[in-house]
Amino acid sequence: MEFCEQALVLAVRRFREIDAWVRLLSPVRGVYTAFAFGGMKSRRRFLGCLDPLNHVQFKVRRSGYRSYHCLTEGRLLDSPRQLRTHPQRLGMAVNCLKFFEAVPIPAHSAAEAYALLRELLAALDAAEAPSSLVPLLFRARMTFVHGMLPVCGHCAACGRALGDNGAVCHVEEGKILCPACRSAASGGVRLPLSSGALSLLETAVAQSPDCWALCRPQPTAAREFSRAVDLLVRYHMGLAWEQGGFVRA
Ligand SMILES: [Zn+2]
Structure with a gap:
């Protein structure tokens, strides 16, 4: 299952060099954690998105197996300026x-x-x-x-x-x-x-x-x-x- 939604990035933790898990707040789902595989490397899929306090439009895939969320793409909507x-x-x-x-x-x-x-x-x-x-x-x-x-x-x-x-x-x-x-x-x-x-x-x-x-x-x-x-x-x-x-x- 794949869906698109806006979310606020609460926290980002890197693991295995290029992967990250991201803590998000969504107006629909509340607080949840999602993986961004390759997220710390992929400039194309997550350009400027994976930082706390950002407001991002994410594409999220929900895996049936073990049912975890996986971010497949992000588009930065806005982030704090100062x-x-x-x-x-x-x-x-x-x-x-x-x-x-x-x-x-x-x-x-x-x-x-x-x-x-x-x-x-x-x-x-x-x-x-x-x-x-x-x-x-x-x-x-x-x-x-x-x-x-x-x-x-x-x-x-x-x-x-x-x-x-x-x-x-x-x-x-x-x-x-x-x-x-x-x-x-x-x-x-x-x-x-x-x-x-x-x-x-x-x-x-x-x-x-x-x-x-x-x-x-x-x-x-x-x-x-x-x-x-x-x-x-x-x-x-x-x-x-x-x-x-x-x-x-
Ligand atoms: Zn009284």
């Missing part, structure tokens, strides 16, 4: 991709995740000085895509709109409560969230990555937001960022 030469921006992109790969996405979220990652890379490529919060906003958004980020506009107990008075995030229960209801949740880690931190959660869920890049919050709000996202990710997804990679917490 991202690879700016260490700080590249570091943010790599951080986001590592987080993305650490948490398998359900098939029905593939198209949403694909669009989000494409927008994220475009934003990091275009912005002169993207906010250092971009990776955390991305993590918060992915947590939301996975259904693990609490709804943030309203108190989870009384339904009142949250705003100027701030709120409390109950990490274990994954709930955000207004100050009056803070005792509605049982014991556990409760983090105070100022109105600034709440609006960062809203930004993560409702805004696009090019808005994230422009985000310049107050340091306190950024700290509260970062801590809440870290703890939610650690508790509900079992992941923590350590020494350049996500590890099982």
Whole structure:
């Protein structure tokens, strides 16, 4: 069976001199691995395609025997223009991709995740000085895509709109409560969230990555937001960022 599809290249590993395996994100199939036999040599079939962060139209053959994917041809659609030469921006992109790969996405979220990652890379490529919060906003958004980020506009107990008075995030229960209801949740880690931190959660869920890049919050709000996202990710997804990679917490 052969098919054509657009995909984002997440990682490329060379093996046996001229062959490669490629980790791809497709809007239809989600994340999968495919072989590119002769891919590191064939300029004709894969010209400029086999590098992480590229957006490529691939011809893919699915072998019946053992059922693996094999790339037979690629056409580069677009690739970042500046991202690879700016260490700080590249570091943010790599951080986001590592987080993305650490948490398998359900098939029905593939198209949403694909669009989000494409927008994220475009934003990091275009912005002169993207906010250092971009990776955390991305993590918060992915947590939301996975259904693990609490709804943030309203108190989870009384339904009142949250705003100027701030709120409390109950990490274990994954709930955000207004100050009056803070005792509605049982014991556990409760983090105070100022109105600034709440609006960062809203930004993560409702805004696009090019808005994230422009985000310049107050340091306190950024700290509260970062801590809440870290703890939610650690508790509900079992992941923590350590020494350049996500590890099982
Ligand atoms: Zn309440």
